[in-house]
Amino acid sequence: MSSVTDSGRLLSLDAIEPGHCGIVREVEAGESEVDLLKSLGVCLGRKVMLVQAGDPLVLKVLGSRLGVSARLAARVRVEPCAGDAFGERRLPRGIG
Amino acid sequence: MAPPAPGGADSELLVALVGNPNAGKTTLFNALTGLRAKTANFPGTTIERRIGHATVGGRHVRVLDLPGLYSLSGRTPEERVARDSLLGRLPGQRRPDLVVLLVDATNLERNLYLASQVLELGIPALVALNMVDLAERSAIDIDSDHLAAELGCPVVPVAARSGRGVPELKRRLELATRQRWRPAPLEAVPAPEECAGCPFKARFDWAESVGMRCTAAGPRSPGARTDRIDRFLTHPQVGVAAFLAVIFVVFALIFWVAEVPMDWIDRGFAGAGAALDLRLPDGHLKSLIVEGIIGGVGGVLVFLPQICILFFFLALLEDTGYLARAAFVMDRLMRRVGLPGKAFVPMLSAHACAVPAIMSTRVIEDRRDRLVTILVLPLFSCSARIPVYAILTALLFPHSPLGAALVFTAAYTLGIAAALGMAAAFKRTILPGEAKPLVLELPSYKLPSLKTALFATWDRARIFVRRAGSIILAVSIVLWALASFPASEPPAEARAMRGRAATLAAAGDGAAAADLVRAAEALSSQHALAASFAGRIGRFIEPALEPLGFDWQIGVGILSSFAAREVIVSTLAVVYGVGESAAEESPGSLFDTLRAATRADGGPVFTTATSASLLIFYVLAMQCLSTQAITRRETGGWRWPLVQLGYMSALAYVAALVTFQVLRATGIG
Numbered sequence: 099m100s101s102v103t104d105s106g107r108l109l110s111l112d113a114i115e116p117g118h119c120g121i122v123r124e125v126e127a128g129e130s131e132v133d134l135l136k137s138l139g140v141c142l143g144r145k146v147m148l149v150q151a152g153d154p155l156v157l158k159v160l161g162s163r164l165g166v167s168a169r170l171a172a173r174v175r176v177e178p179c180a181g182d183a184f185g186e187r188r189l190p191r192g193i194g
Numbered sequence: 195m196a197p198p199a200p201g202g203a204d205s206e207l208l209v210a211l212v213g214n215p216n217a218g219k220t221t222l223f224n225a226l227t228g229l230r231a232k233t234a235n236f237p238g239t240t241i242e243r244r245i246g247h248a249t250v251g252g253r254h255v256r257v258l259d260l261p262g263l264y265s266l267s268g269r270t271p272e273e274r275v276a277r278d279s280l281l282g283r284l285p286g287q288r289r290p291d292l293v294v295l296l297v298d299a300t301n302l303e304r305n306l307y308l309a310s311q312v313l314e315l316g317i318p319a320l321v322a323l324n325m326v327d328l329a330e331r332s333a334i335d336i337d338s339d340h341l342a343a344e345l346g347c348p349v350v351p352v353a354a355r356s357g358r359g360v361p362e363l364k365r366r367l368e369l370a371t372r373q374r375w376r377p378a379p380l381e382a383v384p385a386p387e388e389c390a391g392c393p394f395k396a397r398f399d400w401a402e403s404v405g406m407r408c409t410a411a412g413p414r415s416p417g418a419r420t421d422r423i424d425r426f427l428t429h430p431q432v433g434v435a436a437f438l439a440v441i442f443v444v445f446a447l448i449f450w451v452a453e454v455p456m457d458w459i460d461r462g463f464a465g466a467g468a469a470l471d472l473r474l475p476d477g478h479l480k481s482l483i484v485e486g487i488i489g490g491v492g493g494v495l496v497f498l499p500q501i502c503i504l505f506f507f508l509a510l511l512e513d514t515g516y517l518a519r520a521a522f523v524m525d526r527l528m529r530r531v532g533l534p535g536k537a538f539v540p541m542l543s544a545h546a547c548a549v550p551a552i553m554s555t556r557v558i559e560d561r562r563d564r565l566v567t568i569l570v571l572p573l574f575s576c577s578a579r580i581p582v583y584a585i586l587t588a589l590l591f592p593h594s595p596l597g598a599a600l601v602f603t604a605a606y607t608l609g610i611a612a613a614l615g616m617a618a619a620f621k622r623t624i625l626p627g628e629a630k631p632l633v634l635e636l637p638s639y640k641l642p643s644l645k646t647a648l649f650a651t652w653d654r655a656r657i658f659v660r661r662a663g664s665i666i667l668a669v670s671i672v673l674w675a676l677a678s679f680p681a682s683e684p685p686a687e688a689r690a691m692r693g694r695a696a697t698l699a700a701a702g703d704g705a706a707a708a709d710l711v712r713a714a715e716a717l718s719s720q721h722a723l724a725a726s727f728a729g730r731i732g733r734f735i736e737p738a739l740e741p742l743g744f745d746w747q748i749g750v751g752i753l754s755s756f757a758a759r760e761v762i763v764s765t766l767a768v769v770y771g772v773g774e775s776a777a778e779e780s781p782g783s784l785f786d787t788l789r790a791a792t793r794a795d796g797g798p799v800f801t802t803a804t805s806a807s808l809l810i811f812y813v814l815a816m817q818c819l820s821t822q823a824i825t826r827r828e829t830g831g832w833r834w835p836l837v838q839l840g841y842m843s844a845l846a847y848v849a850a851l852v853t854f855q856v857l858r859a860t861g862i863g
Binding site for chain 1: 264265267269270300301303304307308394395398399417420421424428430518521522525526535630631632633634635636637638
């Protein structure tokens with residue numbers, strides 16, 4: 099479920115490195131919580147930072163911190179921000 | 195009641211307070227209305243609304259506190275209720291005259307998202323830019339005049355916690371009562387159809403551009419302190435350990451601090467009972483007032499200090515921002531039983547009392563998750579079970595501290611295991627579905643407001659006393675009637691004892707006479723209870739209780755403690771002939787009597803098997819009407835309290851049956 103969809107340079111949000119950020123490019127619909135996530139700022143075009151990896155993980159968006167299930171974060175795909183060094187692409191963390 | 199004001203009967207202004215969760219809405223509401231607020235549910239829902247009154251410029255204003263929201267899109271019941279309320283679509287409530295839109299200055303762009311949706315409704319609005327003090331400290335400089343121009347409505351910078359800006363906000367409210375302006379349409383927000391499929395993006399683009407135009411560019415590093423603290427408190431292992439430490443301290447305080455006021459309440463009711471006992475003439479009225487009303491209501495109100503202290507600390511912890519972290523770190527563990535992390539704090543609270551625990555499940559948004567949590571909360575061993583555990587422990591392991599520790603640990607563990615097991619079972623049967631994935635704001639840490647915590651405590655205490663108190667009163671009277679009617683004459687033996695006591699008193703041996711009178715009273719109460727409806731019902735249900743190792747006297751105890759489980763202690767005292775007052779004065783005499791109580795065949799009643807069976811029964815059985823009343827209030831009907839009563843009674847019965855039969859088959863007791 100949490101596979102990295104590699105369309106261009108997009109990464110699943112639960113697969114980026116802690117301390118790095120990305121611009122949201124795709125949000126997969128399907129769960130009602132996705133809309134809550136969007137109204138909290140995790141929506142197209144916004145810059146999101148992964149503060150703490152794991153399940154649940156911690157994001158920072160629009161200056162506020164959010165605790166989010168990894169399952170939900172996997173539905174969000176981001177384009178790594180310019181200037182952030184993304185070395186080799188990491189495999190997504192398994193759930194649980 | 196609104197005082198008559200010029201301009202007609204309906205001139206009282208209705209102001210709705212709208213804002214994001216964690217934006218300080220409750221604090222501002224309290225600052226505007228003080229203690230003059232009423233908490234009730236929105237009609238036909240279990241969503242709480244508070245209505246308060248404020249006087250602004252000599253004019254009465256009704257302030258309606260809407261639930262905390264991130265958007266008005268109608269995704270959740272809260273969002274729908276808030277939207278309908280703002281549009282005047284709810285029965286019995288007109289459209290608000292004015293919206294006070296609370297915007298968190300430390301998180302402007304996110305808050306502007308909701309603001310844009312509210313402003314589009316076309317209701318005159320006033321923006322309270324809250325937490326400007328915290329924003330200043332983080333070097334965020336917001337030009338409120340510019341923001342007012344962008345939003346097309348007045349913007350008042352406030353710090354609700356310290357009260358700064360609140361007089362100005364009230365002045366603006368007063369102005370609003372005179373001149374009702376229409377807000378200018380927000381031209382900058384593109385209509386959704388211009389951007390099909392991504393209304394969120396359009397709004398946030400707008401919010402970001404407004405935020406950038408109104409905020410002075412500076413070194414923006416807000417929340418560095420929160421980040422540092424969170425490195426520990428949201429850590430998967432350290433965070434759990436820290437949480438357990440916090441909760442341990444809170445519970446130690448609850449049990450330690452509550453002891454004193456609980457003692458006062460207990461003494462107060464006992465004193466009132468004794469005083470009335472002396473003044474009222476003997477008879478049913480006296481018995482009703484002293485035993486039924488004062489005894490029944492006092493037995494429930496004695497838990498009020500624990501409930502208040504628990505709510506006080508929960509409110510403080512929530513206000514600091516810590517409770518969100520607790521839910522965060524517990525989320526992964528709770529998910530294994532199909533519940534969200536937010537269910538954990540109510541579960542801990544349930545160890546003090548299920549009533550505040552059930553009230554605090556409002557933090558769980560998903561209805562199924564919330565219902566499952568409410569259903570299993572009464573299985574956790576609350577403090578009312580302690581007296582019951584204490585007496586059964588003394589029967590199982592007399593004079594053995596180690597044995598007592600073992601019994602208490604086993605009882606608490608059984609409660610926890612049963613609750614988690616039942617939660618998993620409900621999630622697979624009547625309320626199926628995985629726990630909703632976590633989406634939780636982790637607000638910046640801040641010093642808690644004592645005032646907000648005290649208001650919250652006062653509010654919850656009032657609900658408990660009023661709601662649970664009224665039903666408890668009714669049931670106390672019913673139970674009293676069952677135990678008192680039909681009235682019977684004292685047995686011949688008791689009359690003879692009174693006769694001998696009179697002789698002894700005449701001979702000057704007052705102490706011996708008093709002892710005899712007490713013994714005669716105990717015998718009469720025992721006899722009366724046996725002949726009463728309660729005694730008859732006890733005998734009637736005895737065949738059903740026999741496989742559990744219970745006799746009809748224990749049956750009467752279970753019946754009488756239906757409303758409040760700890761009542762079984764005093765009932766057993768009466769039914770086995772110790773006398774209620776003797777049991778309170780020296781618990782030792784109660785244990786001795788219970789141990790000496792025999793069955794018809796001459797064997798002891800309280801064998802190891804019977805005591806263990808009764809203990810397990812009380813770990814698992816509902817036996818608490820306050821809990822049932824609160825469950826009804828929080829779920830909006832009698833269906834769920836009845837499910838709760840039914841499954842818990844069945845669980846308790848089967849578990850006690852298995853315990854007794856297995857112990858007896860293995861030759862223990």
